[in-house]
Amino acid sequence: MSTAPARTRRAVVTGASSGIGAATVRRLRVEGWDVVATARRADRLEALAAETGAQAFVADVTSDDDVARLAAHVAATGGVDALVNNAGGALGLDPVETADLEQWRTMYDLNVLGTLRVTKAFLPLLRERGEGDVVVVTSTAAHGAYEGGAGYTGAKHAERMLATTLRWEIVGEPIRVVEIAPGAVATEEFSLVRFDGDAERAAAVYEGYLPLVADDVADAITWALTRPPHVNVDLLVVRPRAQAHNTKTARTGV
Numbered sequence: 001m002s003t004a005p006a007r008t009r010r011a012v013v014t015g016a017s018s019g020i021g022a023a024t025v026r027r028l029r030v031e032g033w034d035v036v037a038t039a040r041r042a043d044r045l046e047a048l049a050a051e052t053g054a055q056a057f058v059a060d061v062t063s064d065d066d067v068a069r070l071a072a073h074v075a076a077t078g079g080v081d082a083l084v085n086n087a088g089g090a091l092g093l094d095p096v097e098t099a100d101l102e103q104w105r106t107m108y109d110l111n112v113l114g115t116l117r118v119t120k121a122f123l124p125l126l127r128e129r130g131e132g133d134v135v136v137v138t139s140t141a142a143h144g145a146y147e148g149g150a151g152y153t154g155a156k157h158a159e160r161m162l163a164t165t166l167r168w169e170i171v172g173e174p175i176r177v178v179e180i181a182p183g184a185v186a187t188e189e190f191s192l193v194r195f196d197g198d199a200e201r202a203a204a205v206y207e208g209y210l211p212l213v214a215d216d217v218a219d220a221i222t223w224a225l226t227r228p229p230h231v232n233v234d235l236l237v238v239r240p241r242a243q244a245h246n247t248k249t250a251r252t253g254v
């Protein structure tokens, strides 16, 4: 009896130019996936593509036109089995009373509306495939509150609700909706961007304990994507061992 060879699966990863996104591209390529890596920064994407053999596609998830171009490109070049919504980020750590409305607007645009825009564009393509996955990389900030965090935790809670509600809405279809919620991950940019380039303040976030690295989260994403198709990992919270909550970290020195 001959069996047809398994088709190579293809993923689209947003926010792929650094951190968790880039690590996910690397992991999936190692596991034999075809990957379309997308982000705004062409130079970084090109370097990642040259390193991994992924395809680079420059797009901004906050742009309707860019996301439409991305979806059309993916449709025309082989379709997609898994969408990894990773693009996102935090800006500032200001109390509500002094919060910067522009920063909040940007966080909502990127984390919430960006994920919504890309997910809407790709659901029809995943359906065409017969089976597919939508991964949403939220954060432990989607599952709790902390002082100064309302802009980011609010955006991440909304992103989580998008994932949870979508799972309810399309149950019965062969599409899995997976939420991965990382705690503290020391990437080159997350805290640097949050603190507007203040390297000392960014480094202090990860001092005195072993934080996660981007590949730890990429590993979790890849694991969820490679479960048998009837298994849906609804939610995977991944924290450093030393972190019990966003505001409770054992900084005992390492």
Ligand code: 8X3
Residues within 6 Å of the ligand: 138, 139, 140, 141, 149, 152, 182, 183, 184, 185, 246
């Ligand atoms: C990153 C985790 O603690 O900075 O998404 O909100 S935290």
